[in-house]
Amino acid sequence: MSGVVTLPTFGRRRAEEPGEPRAAAASPPPTAAPPEAIAELRAQCLARLEPAAVSALPPDRLRPEVERLLSDIATERRLQLNAREQRALAGELVADMLGLGPLETLLEDDAIADIMVNGPHRVFIERGGKVTLSDVRFRDSAHLTAICQRIAAAVGRRVDESSPMVDARLKDGSRVNIVLPPLALDGPCLSIRKFGKKSIDFARLIGYGALSEPVAQVLQIAARSRLNIVISGGTGSGKTTLMNAMSRLIDHGERIVTVEDAAELQLQQPHVVRLETRPPSLEGKGEVTQRDLVRNALRMRPDRIIIGEVRGAEAFDMLQAMNTGHDGSMSTIHANTARDALTRIENMVQMGNMGLPAAAIRTQIVGAVDLIVQVERQRDGGRRIIQVTEICGMEGDVVIMNDVFRLETTGERPDGRLAGHYVASRARPGFAERLAYFNLVEPWMAALAAASSAG
DSSP states (O other), X not given: OOOOOOOOOOBOOOOOOTTXXXXXXXXXXXXXXXXXXXXXXXXXXXXXXXXXXXXXXXXXXXXXXXXXXXXXXXXXXXXXXXXXXXXXXXXXHHHHHHSOTTHHHHXXXXXXXXXXXXXXXXXXXEETTEEEEOSOOOSSHHHHHHHHHHHHHHTTOOOSSSSOEEEEEOTTOOEEEEEOTTTSTTSOEEEEEOOOXXXXXXXXXXXXXXXXXXXXXXXXXXXXXXXXXEEEEOTTSSHHHHHHHHHTTSOTTSOEEEEESSOOOOOOOSSEEEEEOBOOOTTSOOOBOHHHHHHHHTTSOOSEEEESOOOSTHHHHHHHHHTTTOTXXXXXXXXXXXXXXXXXXXXXXXXXXXXXXXXXXXXXXXXXXXEEEEEEEOTTXXXXXXXXXXXXXXXXXEEEEEEEEEEEEEEEOTTSOEEEEEEEOOSOOTTHHHHHHTTOHHHHHHHHHHHHHHO
């Protein structure tokens, strides 16, 4: 035996014609391949691949087969490809066939939090809170559009000229928003909010500088004593990350129902029911809104209802849930301050209940919400809790609020990071009876005292 192993036929090879002379052993050296020839080589390789064979092989086995096929085609067409170029082209083809093309390298980088594609030739990334232009490029708009359609199809959605906007998610739970022409004037736009592979808890958030130990203790007590909490902040400020960290403290014996537009929450409890909205079909039928899901969640015997983000008339149903025995419910909202969060909730309730007076809405808010946690992405790129605010009650038509913690920025460190400390209020909280019910009054006051001494 010669010891040569024959690989199974993988591509559709061009059959040799009878009598066709084989290539001479000593042929002239091939010339360097221009970009047009590389494009033709890519097209020829894709044309010879068997779709059934491609789908049956994992990426680690498909890549060497594609490299072998590229080498054969390059030899036939007398194109010069060194080993590095051949590996790079094979990796690109495998990513296009089984993954998300040029985005695969960015998705594998755990340091990247956001990927923003503005057309085929401008891909921005956020790393460490800073946005920069990456060197990743798509071949053209058609290439980027094909990737967008593959993402949408994976979750049963459709995106094309007739339906040019879609919210979707990747296999790892990362959130995706897609906008195609004619709405996007400079080519398809793709935004990916990545999910970290490592689970986030309060210890990790303290290490990142997002909060201090006393603030973490207060939030842990709030979660264990089943306070109703609204997490407020701007886009990319870390609202969902903080909610995931707080949800780890929920007792495993509780039944949790989550309601989201695009599923992002990563709860660790065994008894979790996850609900996700559905957009209307092309005929305008079949839409299921967050409000529909929140109403249905009330009939599912939940101990807690967690709404990924309140952005419309479902705010009224959220308040109803918090006021009807579902203590410990949580939600997020887009707002710049804790006071603005109350105003936004009031406005969203009025969107769905036009005849409800403002005083009645504020009374419901005061009765439902216990704490508002304000998070912010600051100018150094850090995401920090800047306020933990208690809803105390009403004085006339004004909602009375008390900042349990407030972050005061004192300057800038040599490394460019902001320096600051938390100012704590030693006032007795309005939900002291709830804390006493769970035997958590002393830990709460001890955390406030520790923050005051640290400041």
